[in-house]
Amino acid sequence: MEMRMRASEDIEIGEDITPAIPALCFCLNDSFVSSHCSSCFSPLPSHHSSSSNPFHLLYCSPPSSCSLSSSTSSAAADSHLLLLLHSRPSLYPHGDSSDLRLALRLLHHSAPPPLSLSRDRIAGLLTNRHKLMTREASDDDEFVARIRSGARAMAAARRMRDGLDDVSCCDHAASEYDAVLEEEATALCLVITNAVEVQDKSGRTLGLALFCPSFCWINHSCSPNACYRTLLCTDPQTAPSSSVQGKKPLRISPYSCGCGDEDNQVIAGVVCSNGILTKESHCYCGPRIIVRSIKRITKGEEVTVAYTDLLQPKAVRQSELWSRYRFICCCRRCSASPLTYVDRALEELSVASLDSLSSNISFDTDKATEKLTEYIEDAIADYLSSDDPVSCCKRLEHVLAQGLSDEQLECKEGNSQATYRLHPLHHLSLNAYTTLQSAYKTRTSDLLPLCPERDEHLVEAFNMSRSSVAYALMLAGATHHLFHFETSLIASVANFWISAGESLLTFARSSVWNEFVGWGLPVLNLSSITAHKCPKCLLVDKFRTIQLDSQVQYADFEDTRRKFLVCVTGFTHEVWSFLVNSCCYLRSFKDPIDFSWSANSKFSSFLEIDARSSSTDMHGCEVEEDSDSGKIRIYMFQLGMHCLLYGGYLASICFGGHSSLTCHVQNIVDGE
Numbered sequence: 287m288e289m290r291m292r293a294s295e296d297i298e299i300g301e302d303i304t305p306a307i308p309a310l311c312f313c314l315n316d317s318f319v320s321s322h323c324s325s326c327f328s329p330l331p332s333h334h335s336s337s338s339n340p341f342h343l344l345y346c347s348p349p350s351s352c353s354l355s356s357s358t359s360s361a362a363a364d365s366h367l368l369l370l371l372h373s374r375p376s377l378y379p380h381g382d383s384s385d386l387r388l389a390l391r392l393l394h395h396s397a398p399p400p401l402s403l404s405r406d407r408i409a410g411l412l413t414n415r416h417k418l419m420t421r422e423a424s425d426d427d428e429f430v431a432r433i434r435s436g437a438r439a440m441a442a443a444r445r446m447r448d449g450l451d452d453v454s455c456c457d458h459a460a461s462e463y464d465a466v467l468e469e470e471a472t473a474l475c476l477v478i479t480n481a482v483e484v485q486d487k488s489g490r491t492l493g494l495a496l497f498c499p500s501f502c503w504i505n506h507s508c509s510p511n512a513c514y515r516t517l518l519c520t521d522p523q524t525a526p527s528s529s530v531q532g533k534k535p536l537r538i539s540p541y542s543c544g545c546g547d548e549d550n551q552v553i554a555g556v557v558c559s560n561g562i563l564t565k566e567s568h569c570y571c572g573p574r575i576i577v578r579s580i581k582r583i584t585k586g587e588e589v590t591v592a593y594t595d596l597l598q599p600k601a602v603r604q605s606e607l608w609s610r611y612r613f614i615c616c617c618r619r620c621s622a623s624p625l626t627y628v629d630r631a632l633e634e635l636s637v638a639s640l641d642s643l644s645s646n647i648s649f650d651t652d653k654a655t656e657k658l659t660e661y662i663e664d665a666i667a668d669y670l671s672s673d674d675p676v677s678c679c680k681r682l683e684h685v686l687a688q689g690l691s692d693e694q695l696e697c698k699e700g701n702s703q704a705t706y707r708l709h710p711l712h713h714l715s716l717n718a719y720t721t722l723q724s725a726y727k728t729r730t731s732d733l734l735p736l737c738p739e740r741d742e743h744l745v746e747a748f749n750m751s752r753s754s755v756a757y758a759l760m761l762a763g764a765t766h767h768l769f770h771f772e773t774s775l776i777a778s779v780a781n782f783w784i785s786a787g788e789s790l791l792t793f794a795r796s797s798v799w800n801e802f803v804g805w806g807l808p809v810l811n812l813s814s815i816t817a818h819k820c821p822k823c824l825l826v827d828k829f830r831t832i833q834l835d836s837q838v839q840y841a842d843f844e845d846t847r848r849k850f851l852v853c854v855t856g857f858t859h860e861v862w863s864f865l866v867n868s869c870c871y872l873r874s875f876k877d878p879i880d881f882s883w884s885a886n887s888k889f890s891s892f893l894e895i896d897a898r899s900s901s902t903d904m905h906g907c908e909v910e911e912d913s914d915s916g917k918i919r920i921y922m923f924q925l926g927m928h929c930l931l932y933g934g935y936l937a938s939i940c941f942g943g944h945s946s947l948t949c950h951v952q953n954i955v956d957g958e
């Protein structure tokens with residue numbers, strides 16, 4: 287029987303549709319077990335963590351309620367698992383063990399039904415065991431191998447807990463596997479199917495958690511109408527369940543394709559009374575989850591969230607969903623034929639051939655996409671491992687601007703001399719912009735300490751700074767354009783506008799400008815500018831109103847979006863050519879916000895304009911001695927404020943007015 291959730295009443299955009307649901311069980315990632323409390327996930331004082339064995343789970347010191355949990359972890363065998371994997375790493379060579387430890391905790395709390403009964407669900411949650419464990423021969427076996435070695439390691443940890451030092455079950459032959467490790471493998475499949483990553487206030491993933499069916503019965507869609515946020519509760523006294531927020535009602539109810547619609551029923555082993563799930567967790571510390579609408583939802587409509595990154599093209603999303611969950615998504619976006627505009631743009635390549643007979647040649651765009659992906663991933667991985675931002679920027683900008691030729695792709699057949707280029711909205715281009723923004727920023731911070739010694743370092747740092755800001759703006763503009771066609775991208779777009787806003791404000795306030803005073807740039811006192819109180823879009827007021835958690839009406843949301851776009855387009859026109867002065871690729875875009883050319887014409891016609899405008903060399907650009915630079919700096923400040931406030935407005939819709947992201951924006955605005 288397949289479970290889903292639907293709205294039990296009409297729901298407006300930007301409303302919480304569940305209370306803060308406590309986790310059934312949860313677990314820190316390996317890298318945080320020696321620095322954070324395993325019960326409430328708070329960072330521990332450094333003396334606490336350093337004095338202890340790094341392979342023991344740690345808890346806040348008594349008299350906190352967290353210290354009581356230490357006996358649970360030992361009984362569940364997850365602390366034994368850490369020790370075991372430390373002494374025998376070959377037992378589970380697949381990286382982080384948090385999913386295994388979470389499965390052990392689940393087994394401790396709710397043992398699966400006996401083998402004679404169906405093991406499709408534990409505590410109402412789908413295990414998906416049949417689909418995950420029986421893969422076709424053509425499938426990658428690594429997934430099954432991971433579940434099997436994980437199950438062996440879990441079983442060994444349980445034996446250690448029980449004082450049986452014989453860990454020979456790890457070495458069982460594959461044929462004996464099923465009978466011996468069924469319970470562990472089933473729990474692990476459930477974790478893979480249902481667990482959610484838990485983030486701290488800065489967005490860093492600390493661990494994994496399992497929630498009760500009122501969350502876990504929500505299905506996936508690539509155009510979902512809801513999103514979720516996790517929050518950490520460190521103090522039972524202030525737990526959302528005892529606050530106003532926690533008392534919010536559950537506004538969704540379960541239904542199933544395979545059972546009737548009676549008001550009182552037992553669905554999948556969990557009691558429902560008038561459609562409300564009654565068997566919930568009573569765990570007060572640790573992670574909680576809140577589901578929130580990102581579209582209007584009518585009573586009876588299925589509520590869905592995203593299990594995968596929505597800024598990926600259809601093929602990538604489908605492949606990720608298949609390999610982790612074993613289902614083929616048939617949502618509105620995936621079923622569209624032809625592909626939706628957003629999915630087309632996210633995977634579009636242009637093919638230009640020097641061969642006049644090229645119309646007869648069939649280009650291998652799959653192969654080209656594969657090679658372009660490899661090239662970009664390689665450049666990014668190199669940057670992350672070698673910390674060489676300069677070479678990464680060069681490689682990424684080269685491939686964005688020039689594409690890859692047949693020769694580089696090793697497409698010998700046909701010798702068409704074709705070049706494959708990524709659409710500026712291609713998902714690989716978006717990844718490249720994110721990396722370029724960060725790499726240019728890193729390079730700036732590397733250079734600034736050297737500046738007093740060499741003037742050219744200062745010029746380079748200044749140019750790198752503006753390129754970083756330009757890529758942040760490009761990313762926000764590009765995804766904003768896609769958001770117009772696919773509103774479920776709202777959470778990503780909120781993050782990109784906030785990041786662009788912060789980037790612009792940091793640059794506008796940077797002391798680097800003051801170094802150029804002698805070169806013709808005036809010193810400005812930005813704190814005297816009250817520019818962010820823009821009378822045209824009233825974004826400050828909109829942001830503050832939505833933060834107070836008053837309802838946002840759809841018409842108001844549309845109006846805010848339209849007015850923001852008018853303001854931001856005006857400011858962008860004033861600063862764009864200055865920001866992209868030292869960046870050849872970005873100079874080919876007249877405007878990083880207006881991608882209407884993409885929706886109205888073919889990508890190849892854009893490239894013709896592009897080829898004419900990007901002929902200048904990208905190196906050796908100087909800081910222009912422009913008497914208008916002071917004005918540019920003010921526009922940049924105003925643009926930054928608009929981006930930040932609009933990002934904050936969207937974040938309030940997705941995550942609520944009191945979420946950590948919204949508070950982060952509030953703090954920056956107040957700091958001004």
Ligand SMILES: C[S@@+](CC[C@H](N)C(=O)[O-])C[C@H]1O[C@@H](n2cnc3c(N)ncnc32)[C@H](O)[C@@H]1O
Pocket residue numbers: 287288289290411412414479480502503504505506507611612613614615616617
């Ligand atoms: C977290 S559970 C969601 C609730 C689940 N439907 C149940 O019956 O408990 C995730 C599983 O639900 C199923 N599922 C979720 N979204 C789906 C979709 N869009 N199409 C088909 N199956 C889906 C898959 O089996 C997936 O592994």
